[in-house]
Amino acid sequence: MTVKYKDSIEYKALQRIKKIRGNVVLRQDLTDLGSYRQVSRVFKKLVDGNKVVKIGAGIYAKASFSETLNKPLVQGTFGQVCKEALTRKGVEWEPGTAEQEYNAGLSTQVPARTVVRLKSRFRGTLSDGRRKLIIEKQINAR
DSSP states (O other), X not given: XXXXXTTSHHHXXXXXXXXXXXXXXXXXGGGGGSOHHHHHHHHHHHHHTTSEEEEETTEEEXXXXXXXXXXXXXXXXXXXXXXXXXXXXXXXXXXXXHHHHHHHTSOOOOXXXXXXXXXXXXXXXXXXXXXXXXXXXXXXXX
């Protein structure tokens, strides 16, 4: 993705995204760059340019392009990105039962899917197209 002018919103958005420490980019990170529609267009260009992957409503993850799969992949693991996104959104969570048992040494089965138990309300879904964050016991808040 080439940017023509350093004064453009696309260029400023790319620079801001590079400065973000984690792998999650929220829509609120770029709202001061322009209007709602301008920011939406920037995110659409970034998704089309394989710079970010949309994982939820207003939640994006930094991406790296995989030439073997011929598609963009989130940087880091999907589980890490989901947990970081929940934390950045201010949602309280804890690992799922299977992960807690594995970490405590009570089980030798490695959890294959990303499962979390929410402690505060979150009514969204997080997915990257083929994987989805699973909320334990279908409970969205306690």
